Amino acid sequence: AGQVGDGSTTTRNTPTRVGTATTWTANVAVAYHTIATRSDASLWTWGNNGNGQLADGTTDQRTTPAQVTLS
Numbered sequence: 001a002g003q004v005g006d007g008s009t010t011t012r013n014t015p016t017r018v019g020t021a022t023t024w025t026a027n028v029a030v031a032y033h034t035i036a037t038r039s040d041a042s043l044w045t046w047g048n049n050g051n052g053q054l055a056d057g058t059t060d061q062r063t064t065p066a067q068v069t070l071s
Contacts (some may be wrong), residue, residue, distance in 0.1 A: 016035060032047050
């Protein structure tokens, strides 16, 4: 479902770099999506979004991190 964040929907059995960012500080992998933060406290999500769980205002699946704008 794209929850690895490497731009694919390929199953991975080993750790995989998420983009080129090196400032990830924490992440939570949930069944079909991932939530992460960077050192600047920004929030990022990716993966399955069929019910809007990525909080980006859409129901589009994301295979790479998308920043969530907090209101």
